Amino acid sequence: MTATVLNGAALADERKATLKAQMGAFQHTHGFAPTLAVLRVGDDEAAAGYGRAIARNCKGSGVAFRSETLSADARQADVEAALNGLNRDPSIHGIMLLEPLPPQIDHGALVLALDPAKDVDGVHPLNAGRLAQQRLPYFVPATPAGGMALLTHANVELQGKQAVVVGRSDIVGKPMALLLLHQHCTVTIAHSRTRDLPAVCRTADILCVAVGRPEMVRGDWVKPGAVVVDFGTTYTADGLKGDCHFESVAAVAGMVTPVPGGAGPMTNVILMENVLQAARLATGME
Ligand SMILES: NC(=O)c1ccc[n+]([C@@H]2O[C@H](COP(=O)([O-])OP(=O)(O)OC[C@H]3O[C@@H](n4cnc5c(N)ncnc54)[C@H](OP(=O)(O)O)[C@@H]3O)[C@@H](O)[C@H]2O)c1
CATH class of the missing domain: 3.40.50.720 (NAD(P)-binding Rossmann-like Domain)
Known part of the structure; x- marks a missing residue:
């Protein structure tokens, strides 16, 4: 038997075309694009590369991108302050914490400090719990x-x-x-x-x-x-x-x-769909 290959790249392209149209409609209605911010601490090359890949993904999907980087010796309080700034900023709809983080930073505490309404990666326990109980809205x-x-x-x-x-x-x-x-x-x-x-x-x-x-x-x-x-x-x-x-x-x-x-390609497009979902929720469209 030879298996049918499930082509994620092709399906992702299809969804991206639909998404771009939805992003255009959102921007037309609100006068701004859904915006994703990534928060990175230190100069780890894997985290930096992931940040660049997300930036490219945003560009190809009509999502505005912001990157905030703290130095490798940042303290927990510095990172939480930066995160709180993004939480409070109404022009930011989605936030992602890039890993790995330096050893002095408590990743679990940062996840808890993330605004669940901007948690487009679905890592906050509120989103995980809502998913477990199927209580909308939540990010998967x-x-x-x-x-x-x-x-x-x-x-x-x-x-x-x-x-x-x-x-x-x-x-x-x-x-x-x-x-x-x-x-x-x-x-x-x-x-x-x-x-x-x-x-x-x-x-x-x-x-x-x-x-x-x-x-x-x-x-x-x-x-x-x-x-x-x-x-x-x-x-x-x-x-x-x-x-x-x-x-x-x-x-x-x-x-x-x-x-x-x-x-892999499906992950990229669905992350962008989650940013649109966050922006729609923030603007009362969903
Ligand atoms: N396609 C994408 O876009 C995408 C996105 C995210 C991740 N990934 C990839 O998906 C993979 C998993 O990522 P993750 O973040 O879930 O990794 P992770 O947090 O390291 O979890 C790996 C899981 O695999 C289990 N495991 C490790 N060795 C095993 C073994 N010999 N037999 C059975 N189970 C074993 C671990 O079990 P224990 O819990 O017992 O340690 C753990 O639950 C990685 O290759 C990652 O790069 C892909």
């Missing part, structure tokens, strides 16, 4: 939202299906498990302490992997015909790799997302 982290959008677009039937999510981070694994549960899957969450992970994965009709170990999931971990969503992104000497060994998985699965070109 963009990566799992993108995975779900790919499944929906491919008309994958979810109700009653056995789903396995490998990874339990607050930003990918847990929200993905909740989204699948809300669509009436029977969900198992696996992680680093799971016993016999290949056997657990083989129970999945829908297998979602968010671990960060390149090519960990092999074809013989996959139930024939299963739908596999690979969130993993690791830069290796051989290029960007997902958590699944694509060739062997695609030989067994019914559908599979590629890396690159699967979940």
